[in-house]
Amino acid sequence: MSSSTEPESSPPQSPFFRALQTDRYERQDHIRAYEEATGRILVVFCGPIVPDIITPFADAILDADTNIPLDLMLTSLGGDGETALRIASMCHADRAEFRVIVPDTAASAATLLALAAESIAMSSTSALGPIDPQVLLPHRGGYYPAKDILAIVDDLDNRTRENPQAFELYAALLADVDAVVYQIAKAAIGRMEELVPEVMRLRCPPPSDDQVQQVIKNLQGQAMHSAAIGHSRAGELGLPTQYLAPQSEQWDMLWRLHTMYVVLRGASSNTSVIEGRRVSLIRERS
DSSP states (O other): OOOTTSOTTOOSOOHHHHHHTHHHHHHHHHHHHHHHHHSOEEEEEESOBOGGGHHHHHHHHTTSOTTSOEEEEEEBOOBOHHHHHHHHHHHHTTOSOEEEEESSEEOTHHHHHHTTSSEEEEOTTOEEOOOOOEEEEGGGTEEEEHHHHHHHHHHHHHHHHHOGGGHHHHHHHTTTOOHHHHHHHHHHHHHHHHHHHHHHTTSSSOOOHHHHHHHHHHHHSOSOTTOOBOHHHHHHTTOOEEEOOTTSHHHHHHHHHHHHHHHHHTTOSOOEEEEOSSOEEEEOOO
8 A cells, every 4th residue: 555645646666766766757747737737748859869769759759649739849959850850750640730849959950850840939048050961970979060071071172282292181180081971961961952841841731832942041041050040030031930938937837847957968968868748768878
């Protein structure tokens, strides 16, 4: 028999296990409170958008009632565009309304993912970014903008032509970038122009071809991979933004939850977190 002081809603873990996981259960309690207050399903995703998060993400949403709107609270500096498309497709499967919430930063592939949503909830702290693709450099343990890889190689190629004696020096600078990586970077830039329409046409109703081309032009025209696009600018660029005032009750709930993930992840942008009312994955990446 359970203790009379134990809440009836407590999951069937032992008291010691639950105590060890107190922070996790507190975050999930906040997710449940948000869902009850808004009538929407909430899934939180923080970290790089990479292929190996597909299975845990599917675990978090595939049994969710498709008659209920889905909110994805997204914090990510980007990653793999194809993975972003797969996540977007899962979020939209048989569901009429999908919203992305950006409490902090959703850049590159994360911005691509946000383009699939019927609306993108932003506030004064929110920032999207250009949709330039990124390429994995295994030796550096991360993703890097494809256009920067091409620019560096082309620049050093021109320098070598001007000063052949410096070839060995310039070759050393390109130790992490071989011909295969260079071609992958070129292909990724071309593929991104195909991914944007695919993602945007998941919306209900889908945007017009003119709207899609305008978004591609606007988001690929930003000067830097790290360029921040706030809520006002995002609206001007043709994105379906929804402004939530910092003082609003809904944003207050979201912001309190977001701060829990900031503390959880610390200074690392490579820690992946996927959480919903019953699913929780935390993965440290090297």
